[in-house]
Amino acid sequence: MTKQDKDLAMAWVRQHLVPTTLLGDSISPYRLKHGLQQDTGVYLAVDKFIELLLEMGYVQKKTGAFRLKMVPELRRRFKRGDIMA
Secondary structure (H helix, E strand, O other): OOHHHHHHHHHHHHHHEEEOOOOOOOOOHHHHHHHHHHHHOOOOOHHHHHHHHHHOOOEEOOOOOEEEEEOHHHHHHHHHOOOOO
């Protein structure tokens, strides 16, 4: 991943996801990375996307999901099926 791609991916994460220690949105990193790719054109393999989230301080649960909240606009897009995995 280039520095430009990483910076763009980190900006997308900051804009769309909020880390939390409480109950949050239940969505897999695999689906989230598709939102990133659709919005930015940046392709990351799921393991690289997970590394990015961990590097940014997100907490991964034992199930593989992360403790996070999506901004309402992103949550609606997933619910409507606008972002497909």
